[in-house]
Amino acid sequence: MKKYLLPIIMLVIFETIAITLWITKDNLFYLFNFSYIGISIAFGIFLFIRKYKYARRVTQLLVGLYMLVYLGLICNENMQIEGFWYYLFTGVFEAATIHYAIAKIFGAFIFGRGWCGYACWTAMVLDFLPYKIPSQPRKKIGWIRYITFSVSFLFVAALFLTHVNNIEKIMFWAFVIGNLLYYAVGIGLAFLFKDNRAFCKYICPITVFLKPMSYFSLLRIKCDTSKCISCGKCKKVCPMNVDVTDNSRKRENGTECILCFECVKNCPKDAL
Numbered sequence: 618m619k620k621y622l623l624p625i626i627m628l629v630i631f632e633t634i635a636i637t638l639w640i641t642k643d644n645l646f647y648l649f650n651f652s653y654i655g656i657s658i659a660f661g662i663f664l665f666i667r668k669y670k671y672a673r674r675v676t677q678l679l680v681g682l683y684m685l686v687y688l689g690l691i692c693n694e695n696m697q698i699e700g701f702w703y704y705l706f707t708g709v710f711e712a713a714t715i716h717y718a719i720a721k722i723f724g725a726f727i728f729g730r731g732w733c734g735y736a737c738w739t740a741m742v743l744d745f746l747p748y749k750i751p752s753q754p755r756k757k758i759g760w761i762r763y764i765t766f767s768v769s770f771l772f773v774a775a776l777f778l779t780h781v782n783n784i785e786k787i788m789f790w791a792f793v794i795g796n797l798l799y800y801a802v803g804i805g806l807a808f809l810f811k812d813n814r815a816f817c818k819y820i821c822p823i824t825v826f827l828k829p830m831s832y833f834s835l836l837r838i839k840c841d842t843s844k845c846i847s848c849g850k851c852k853k854v855c856p857m858n859v860d861v862t863d864n865s866r867k868r869e870n871g872t873e874c875i876l877c878f879e880c881v882k883n884c885p886k887d888a889l
């Protein structure tokens with residue numbers, strides 16, 4: 618049973634969130650929503666422990682499709698960063714704000730960038746592309762994320778300042794068009810840089826929240842230096858170029874780790 622402790626802990630965390638929000642906000646949706654996400658994540662970790670090759674992809678599809686299709690397209694909840702700004706401006710603590718608070722801001726203190734590895738619907742598609750292991754050195758263009766972050770903020774601020782009509786309808790279409798843009802740019806960059814996760818590394822505005830928070834993450838991959846033979850395989854297979862053999866929080870690209878466990882799976886000495 619001990620080896621199944623992690624999926625059980627994840628399930629307990631999400632059930633606690635689900636029940637707390639259900640009771641405090643008197644809305645059954647939160648019970649269903651966070652239970653579903655918790656079960657999907659726990660199931661993925663369970664499959665990983667059982668050594669199923671596509672365990673992470675299963676969770677990515679279960680959570681990503683639920684958020685994109687059900688919450689975004691069917692329930693009209695803009696779960697992009699624009700939706701977060703929108704609810705923040707309206708002062709309503711609703712789905713998109715709660716989602717950001719849990720998955721991308723405070724949750725990152727516990728599970729780092731687990732969101733990026735297991736739930737993001739943009740990466741869900743990008744991870745199907747052929748460049749799982751980056752074949753080129755990292756580019757120094759990460760500053761682009763601050764531009765996309767500012768543009769998303771200014772776009773929603775402008776909607777409020779100009780008092781446009783049908784703002785909810787605009788937010789829905791912003792979600793559809795925003796996602797199509799993300800996919801187009803993400804796929805284009807993946808082929809250009811031969812790196813599936815190029816969009817995550819240079820463009821994604823959400824990393825402005827995720828990176829500083831995940832620096833303090835409780836859940837991290839650590840290296841048993843007494844077992845490590847410095848073969849370099851872990852760094853070679855890492856989609857995010859993390860130097861995982863360095864246990865310090867300041868390790869190279871440490872705030873980029875998406876907890877995909879590729880390094881763990883490939884370490885010949887079980888040092889990770």
Ligand code: SF4
Pocket residue numbers: 732733734737738739740816817818821822823824
């Ligand atoms: S960096 Fe952005 S696009 Fe990439 S997985 Fe994370 S949230 Fe999704």
Ligand code: SF4
Pocket residue numbers: 840844845846847848849850851852862883884885886887888889
């Ligand atoms: S793959 Fe394992 S043994 Fe090789 S450098 Fe990484 S941690 Fe060390």
Ligand code: SF4
Pocket residue numbers: 838851854855856857858859861873874875876877878879880881
């Ligand atoms: S390969 Fe290891 S260090 Fe790299 S992102 Fe995945 S879990 Fe993190």
